[in-house]
Amino acid sequence: FDEITSFQEITTQPEQQYLVYYYGENCGACISIKGSVLDYFGNIDVKVYVIESSNVDGVNLIRNPDTQEEMRYTPTLLTIRDGVLIDMNVGADTVVDILKEIDLGTYSKIDWRFR
16 A cells, blocks of 8 residues: 555545545554554555545545545545545444455445456
8 A cells, every 4th residue: 555645645546446544643443453454455456545644734625425524533444436535434343344345345336347
């Protein structure tokens, strides 16, 4: 995985689809799932970028596509396709569940033709 250091970079990566994992170095929930998250990152067939909450520049314009709520909590897993945020999942259990679905090939927000 590669690191992103600005909010603007979240939707401007070269891949057609990818994930962005937003986490906090001192976030208890992030720490509790770190091992699982890293294992999934090593196994899944989707590009992953990470962004650490205290090491990010710019104005946060990332909004949940369903609720328009601003991304502000860690951990959060974003799904990006064609430069558009199509899914935002917040919380340790939810992030791990989504990564498991991706690993199994059952996550509906990934277009599996573009792996």
